[in-house]
Amino acid sequence: MNPKCYSVIIAGGKGTRFWPLSRSQRPKQLLKILSRKSLIVETADRIMTLSGLERTMVVTVADQLSALRKELPKLPRGNFLAEPQGKNTAPCIGLAALEVVARSPDAVMVILPADHWVKDIHAFRKSIGSAVDLAMRHDTLVTIGIRPDYPETGYGYIVKGRLFGGKSGAAYQVKRFTEKPSISVAQRLIRQGSLWNSGIFVWKASLLLELLQRYQPKIAQALEQIKTATRGKSLGAPSPQIRNVVAREYKKVPNISIDYAVLEKAGSEGKVLTLEADFGWSDVGSWDAVYRMLPHDQNGNAGNGKWLARGAKNSLIHAEDRLVVLLGVEDTVVVDTPDALLVGNIKRSQEVRELVEDLNNKGYGAYTVK
Amino acid sequence: MNPKCYSVIIAGGKGTRFWPLSRSQRPKQLLKILSRKSLIVETADRIMTLSGLERTMVVTVADQLSALRKELPKLPRGNFLAEPQGKNTAPCIGLAALEVVARSPDAVMVILPADHWVKDIHAFRKSIGSAVDLAMRHDTLVTIGIRPDYPETGYGYIVKGRLFGGKSGAAYQVKRFTEKPSISVAQRLIRQGSLWNSGIFVWKASLLLELLQRYQPKIAQALEQIKTATRGKSLGAPSPQIRNVVAREYKKVPNISIDYAVLEKAGSEGKVLTLEADFGWSDVGSWDAVYRMLPHDQNGNAGNGKWLARGAKNSLIHAEDRLVVLLGVEDTVVVDTPDALLVGNIKRSQEVRELVEDLNNKGYGAYTVK
Numbered sequence: 001m002n003p004k005c006y007s008v009i010i011a012g013g014k015g016t017r018f019w020p021l022s023r024s025q026r027p028k029q030l031l032k033i034l035s036r037k038s039l040i041v042e043t044a045d046r047i048m049t050l051s052g053l054e055r056t057m058v059v060t061v062a063d064q065l066s067a068l069r070k071e072l073p074k075l076p077r078g079n080f081l082a083e084p085q086g087k088n089t090a091p092c093i094g095l096a097a098l099e100v101v102a103r104s105p106d107a108v109m110v111i112l113p114a115d116h117w118v119k120d121i122h123a124f125r126k127s128i129g130s131a132v133d134l135a136m137r138h139d140t141l142v143t144i145g146i147r148p149d150y151p152e153t154g155y156g157y158i159v160k161g162r163l164f165g166g167k168s169g170a171a172y173q174v175k176r177f178t179e180k181p182s183i184s185v186a187q188r189l190i191r192q193g194s195l196w197n198s199g200i201f202v203w204k205a206s207l208l209l210e211l212l213q214r215y216q217p218k219i220a221q222a223l224e225q226i227k228t229a230t231r232g233k234s235l236g237a238p239s240p241q242i243r244n245v246v247a248r249e250y251k252k253v254p255n256i257s258i259d260y261a262v263l264e265k266a267g268s269e270g271k272v273l274t275l276e277a278d279f280g281w282s283d284v285g286s287w288d289a290v291y292r293m294l295p296h297d298q299n300g301n302a303g304n305g306k307w308l309a310r311g312a313k314n315s316l317i318h319a320e321d322r323l324v325v326l327l328g329v330e331d332t333v334v335v336d337t338p339d340a341l342l343v344g345n346i347k348r349s350q351e352v353r354e355l356v357e358d359l360n361n362k363g364y365g366a367y368t369v370k
Numbered sequence: 371m372n373p374k375c376y377s378v379i380i381a382g383g384k385g386t387r388f389w390p391l392s393r394s395q396r397p398k399q400l401l402k403i404l405s406r407k408s409l410i411v412e413t414a415d416r417i418m419t420l421s422g423l424e425r426t427m428v429v430t431v432a433d434q435l436s437a438l439r440k441e442l443p444k445l446p447r448g449n450f451l452a453e454p455q456g457k458n459t460a461p462c463i464g465l466a467a468l469e470v471v472a473r474s475p476d477a478v479m480v481i482l483p484a485d486h487w488v489k490d491i492h493a494f495r496k497s498i499g500s501a502v503d504l505a506m507r508h509d510t511l512v513t514i515g516i517r518p519d520y521p522e523t524g525y526g527y528i529v530k531g532r533l534f535g536g537k538s539g540a541a542y543q544v545k546r547f548t549e550k551p552s553i554s555v556a557q558r559l560i561r562q563g564s565l566w567n568s569g570i571f572v573w574k575a576s577l578l579l580e581l582l583q584r585y586q587p588k589i590a591q592a593l594e595q596i597k598t599a600t601r602g603k604s605l606g607a608p609s610p611q612i613r614n615v616v617a618r619e620y621k622k623v624p625n626i627s628i629d630y631a632v633l634e635k636a637g638s639e640g641k642v643l644t645l646e647a648d649f650g651w652s653d654v655g656s657w658d659a660v661y662r663m664l665p666h667d668q669n670g671n672a673g674n675g676k677w678l679a680r681g682a683k684n685s686l687i688h689a690e691d692r693l694v695v696l697l698g699v700e701d702t703v704v705v706d707t708p709d710a711l712l713v714g715n716i717k718r719s720q721e722v723r724e725l726v727e728d729l730n731n732k733g734y735g736a737y738t739v740k
Binding site: 020342345 | 390676678680681692693694695696697698699702704706708709710711712713714715717718721722724725728729732734737
């Protein structure tokens, strides 16, 4: 463990694309899709050797706070930071940086989305360790870049520049970020050696606050107001007065991702490194991603719970209490929950988001994610 | 109403192909697939104007008796005949003929499977009325032949011979019966004007008993023993002693359909007529038949219960208490029950029978039809 290293788990998402499993009161990070543990518990377990319970933090939105505390009961209550509302990742990471600096002015923070899948936990820990070293020694922004398995069009890509340092074979200057490319662009990016942008970032909290001042003055001002209110003390378990200040300031900050707010700008100035990694990773974005990650039988079917298939191929079954039986279907996802059932073409998993809109519009809002 | 006319509803089937809706304790004739009424209630309602409550009978197997009495509470208890075990339709119809003759020696019996669908109830009643007239006046076996809608390979066909009588344009000698043809044979049969064999038969009970004596001496002997035991009285609500005789005799009779046992043989001797009818009919054999009968929306989807579809086509949804949502699937049947769910390719509906075998073999017998 590194006493100068904090982990920050970002857990504000809804996971609409995992309907009907995800609901307003059961966001994606609480789902047990890939194992008997929820995604956020998997994430916390993965990082525990690095930062321990004392230095692992969770940032979430106020209405998920109590559910997340229940899910991670060993984490100190003061390590949960609640945003009054979701404003994308830049304000969220800024708030976490303020907290880290308050606790340890020159600490490195490892930012981890709560809902990712990692195959090789040892390789993961080794990569994060190298990234922490880089960030600590060179005072730079480090992103974890994943060697792609296939031309995914739902991810962002990192175009690598010069090899950094020379000693560490895995670190490169970031030349450019490319969001969600077309399939042909994704194929070209892979041929050129570009990496998936994992959304896992490592940097000194103080450096991030500096860069926010430079690139995002509105966010920096809001953070400054919050810091004044806390007098540089912890934001965990805040007083009602401090909660009011945070709520007031959050109304003013733009809704913006850390990628657009800081990384793209710093990258174009040559200030971002990427650490190339290959630990088996997915952002678990939709049911087709889950299908890819689960083990398959000889007919390409994957599932959990009680299920049986006859003449069915390449299908995903999520069964809970009931018996699910497939007959002669292909590329089908079946997600069974106590009150709602989804039967879909797995290749159209991305559309679940629009499907939830349809449900809200047609009077089935009680069944959805809002 | 015709006091010389009895209706006999045959209700012994299991309906395995309607799994997971059909179960051991909920056979096909009790299912509410097509309306808010079960198939057997629809059947009884359809025939009530012809034979009334007093002369409408139900033949079933012993373990379905109490469920059927509950389903048709107005029918006199003595009008339910229970077979000790299923032995296909010939023994069952023979038993009913014995009962009809005991009540009215020269009466006509109309034999109706409990699980059919009829679209035009007035046309149906008119056809049955004509068939009863024919059977009464000419002492002949009459089958209802349905003008085919499409080359169904799951049905039996009736090849028409000479027009009968000349007055009634709709009655023909039966030239030949053809069971479940290939698709090309079915197409040729339709071009030649052949009819679907509906399994609805009309004849004098006494004539049927005569023909059983001639073609099926084992069945005739068993019926003779039963008649001796009852001394020519009703078989409805029998004494334990008579039940024992029926059980003993049923062990001796062959398992054979009325088609093979009597109709084919009598037909080849020119003794069977078919009344051509066009009242909209289906034997509701499997989920694809149900799909054809239900009204469809503009995307070809049909269903009942709470359901919603996005980009789905030509699919059938049977929802009960839960919300069923389809995304981008085609030709899919979804049948949702409280403890088991089927998601299938509707074109493979016939295979549900084998699927139930699979379930029994793999330890899921508690969910099936046995």
